[in-house]
Structure formats: structure tokens, C-alpha cells
Amino acid sequence: MRVSELGEFELIDMISKLIGKPAKDKTILGIGDDSTAWRTDTGIELATIDTLVENVHFTLDTITYHELGWKSLAANVSDIAAMGGIPLYALISLGLPGTTDVDDIKKLYEGMIELTNRHNVTIAGGDVVKAPQLTISVSVTGKATDDKMLTRSAARPGDIIAVTGNLGTSAAGLKMLIGKLKFSEETTSLLRKAHQQPQPRVAEGQMLVQNGVKAAIDLSDGLIGDLGHICRMSRVGANIDIDKVPINPIVKDHFANKALELALVGGEDYELLFTAKPDIIDKVRELIATPITVIGEITREHAGKVLLLDANGNTIDFQKEGFNHFSR
């Protein structure tokens, strides 16, 4: 069977089972969460790895090297943020064609450094190899805040579902870039930045874990897909009130009836989605300056599934679930 037939998540599942036995000895969380985690004498260490491939995950027609440097690190730092953790060190393995301009590599690293400086992360090492297209593998290590973690498996029936910031802005930015859509300078800049220089919610993740939140994920695949991961790993269901999903007014204005789809399946917003009891949600909404929006609730029913409800509480059929990296 081909990987494209099996699907990304089934492939990861197969790999998890293969390496499952030794992993259980020492690790707290193996493959399947945003980061992997293991206990040491002084606390819990976190680590994550991710690869961006030219013409699969980005094209140099629409992203600058500086932005690409930022984004490649932001995605990994966001994985640590999704655990409520403190990102500390980054390792970068760069694959590039011999024809690459040295100045472009300089810009790539400057973008990485801008992001790491903002989050007090140290680029500790890496390597450079030849490759037919630009390939950026980043590994970020960190530690858990106060020995506690946000995980995908801790959502419980009765939990409220909330998200930081707005959803769909990044996907709107991608649509603008690919479609070469012309908007005002301000709108163009906002949408471009949302897609190319996302802000990992590091401080927010740490405040969530410090205030009793236990379940979270960062929105990289899209709301439905990522909430689906939480549902499967927590063996719970989820109801989303689609009218409550926060969408930037600029996205609503410029993408009209497409805006909700962008918010539901768009991906790459790198906002945090988390679940907790109502009193905890109330507390963190007061403490965290970033806007937090309640969008639904965790249910005992329809475990593993995300239901979308309209204003009247009717279920909406929405086929597109997340982003299967191999099928498109």
C-alpha cells in the first residue's frame, strides 16, 4: 500500500506502534502530541521536530527567505507553546541546492534569529547538506512549566472549548498570495504577516498551564482537524457553535462566504485551542491579554468526532476535515 492511500495520520499511528514499546519505558508522551516529553532529574523536557520542503510547504514565489526563517522556527516553537512549555534550544538542519545565493541563507537565518530572540530561544547547532530543493528541518527542545503540561488527551466531557486570537487569517493570507489578490496596503500586510510570520502563543500557553488548563493543541492543521486530534486522543466528542468562531473582520469583509471555511479548515494560524472547566476558562480570560473566545464544549457523546452547530443548534455537514498532507 502506498503512503498516499494509507494517509498521514494512519502512517503516524503505524510508526507509533512500531516504536511504542521502548518509548514507554522512558518517555511520558511519545509520537502523537505536539511535542514529545520525558522526565529527567530536574523536571520534564520537551522536544519537537518538523520539516518544511520547498514546493510542498512553501514556494519561494510567495515567501521571502526572512519570512521562511521566521516561520520554520515559529511552527516548532508553537509546538512547545501548545504544551504550555518554555522553548529553550533550536537545532537547524538545512538542505539546499548548490545554486542557492549565500545572501538568501543569511536572510533565512536572520528571520530565524528574529523569532528566537523574541522568545529567548538559542539556536544551538545544526548542519547544512546538499538537496535538490530547499528543505528546513528544525528541532526545538524546552522544558515544562512547573512540571505540568498541556496535552491532547486531557479534554473531559463538560469542558468548555476556547481559542486564542482569530482563526482563518493565515489561510486568507495564503489565498491572497496564491491568487495575487489586490487589497489595501494595510490589509495586505496583515494577511501576509498572519500567514508568513505567525506568532507562537508561548506566554499564553504557559499561563494556561499555570492556571489549571490541562488540554490544548496549536492550530496548525485547521480547527476541525486539530480539535479532532483532541477528541480522538481524549476519547470525547466536541460541539462547535460556528457563529462563535472568531474571525478577523478584515477576513470577513474580503472573503465573504469563504471566511468561515478558512477559519474552520484553513490551518497555520498557530493559535492555541484549549479546553477546561468553565471557572478555569473565566479565570484565564481575565488573566491573558490576548483575546480568548469560547467556541463550544466537549461532550461524552459522539466520541472522536467534531460536530458543527448553527445558531439554532442544528448539525451542519462539513466534509472537509483538516488537512491530509498526502492526499492533496
Place this chain on the structure above:
Amino acid sequence: MRVSELGEFELIDMISKLIGKPAKDKTILGIGDDSTAWRTDTGIELATIDTLVENVHFTLDTITYHELGWKSLAANVSDIAAMGGIPLYALISLGLPGTTDVDDIKKLYEGMIELTNRHNVTIAGGDVVKAPQLTISVSVTGKATDDKMLTRSAARPGDIIAVTGNLGTSAAGLKMLIGKLKFSEETTSLLRKAHQQPQPRVAEGQMLVQNGVKAAIDLSDGLIGDLGHICRMSRVGANIDIDKVPINPIVKDHFANKALELALVGGEDYELLFTAKPDIIDKVRELIATPITVIGEITREHAGKVLLLDANGNTIDFQKEGFNHFSR
């Protein structure tokens, strides 16, 4: 300027300078050594990252998926071994075409698991992405043995230069595979294994650091190239007695006058090259079961350069210095 004109090591140097400032705050060793290292409350942590790209670093014509899994992890575990460290956790980011057979991915992970089981390393996490060709990024973290490390910058004039095992066997294996050379079953198996399933010298590295050795590197680029790294980073020179370079008799028999070249510039043996005062070398030769061969000495003269000497002490001109990944 293109990357191919600048050269791999100059590119790494440029990157080191770019990220140099923040790295100095927290890291003990940044880019430039086998692994990067930083101090924590409980000791020194080590981390390394490396990427193998199909048709650049390997071709599926000559390597099985099982061997590839082994080799991709062995290279990183060897980087930790070169620091005298204890490898602990591996993260794997896999890029692959959708057409890849799922069974092949299973074999790839089985190869990885065989290697990690042997060295008590846990595959703690990773991800899978789509890519136009098979791309394997591996990051391995570990810790320093007794808070001490082997580095590339600790060689001193008067040190003896020694290596574990034999050199050139891996390159001979590659020559056999590419040239489809026909040898006896035993020879074929030995050469193939040397190239496709190298043995990282983990236990040996730990014994070196425990017994007072301070300078080492693993032989991935080739003896001359890798010893050159030590010379530049330690600001010393090196003299190699070419007659002393250990070569497997099978390689001598089958590759005749090419055998020495394979041993000097072949690469990917993943043996350890180390330097220390004569009494320390004598001690570790007694303690370590793996054969250790003295091949030369570190000098104050011709700093940064490796000189090759024949049996009469005359210098030999050997142009090919190591393996510049971008120029061929």
C-alpha cells in the same frame, strides 16, 4: 555568491557568526563541533541534527530501507559518541513521496529501532511530511559522561593521534556497491555492512572521556578532512604516518593501490579519531577492547594543516582534502 562557490565549511562559518552572539550566552559549544552542548542544573546536555537526502546521500539502488533506517540514526548517535556522551532520545522527521510503500517505511523504522535498541536510545517523537524524495532528518539528544566532553578544539602539541578500528572499509563498500563489483559472499557482506550499517563507537567514546582524553571527532568526512577540523579548531598541526593508518586486509587485497586513498579520504567509517598525551593513549589501548592504532602526532608547527609522511619521514602531497558536499 552561490553556496557551491562559497563551500560547505565557509557557509557553516557564516551561519555560526550570525547566530554566534545569543549562542554564547547559554551554550558551551555551538555550531562547529560534532554535537552542540549546553549546561543545565544537572549536567551537560548534548544534541545533534543531521539530514540524509535521497540521491544526494544515498540511493535506493544500493541501500535497503532497513539499512537506511540504521544508518540515518547511526550517524547522529556517532556524533554523540564523538563527544564521549550518552545518547538518550531520537526525534525523526521523515519527508517522503506519496507513492512510497508503507511496508518500506516499516522496514526503515525497524532498522532505526535495531540501532536504537543496541545503544539504549529511545525514539521519542517525530513527524512525517510530503517531499519529492525520501528525506530523513534525525536529531539525537544525550548527556555528557561525568560532566566531561571530547571536543574538536582540545588537541595540544605533543599529543599522539589515534583511531579506533579500520579506515576506508566504508568507502570500499560504497565503491563495491556503485561499481557492482563481485567479491566472495563474506567480503561482500563485510564491505556492505561497513558502509550501510556502521557501528557508532558509543562505549569507546565514553571510555575515552572517562580516562582523560579531551580531543576527538568521528570520521564521517574522511581522515584528512576530519583531522583538519581538529587542527583548525585546536590551532595545531598534525603529522600522519601513512604506513600506520589501519586498513582492513580485505580492503588492501581487493582495492590494492586505492586502499590508502579510501582510508585517507573515504569517509563514513564512523570510527573515532582522538588525541592525547602518550601515557593516556597507552592506558586507553589497554582498557578498550576495540583495536586502537596510533597514526601520528599533533604539532605546534603548520597549524591548521594535516601533513602526510611516508616511511622515510618525507611529506606527501595529497590534494584531496575531505569531502566538500557542494562541489561534487
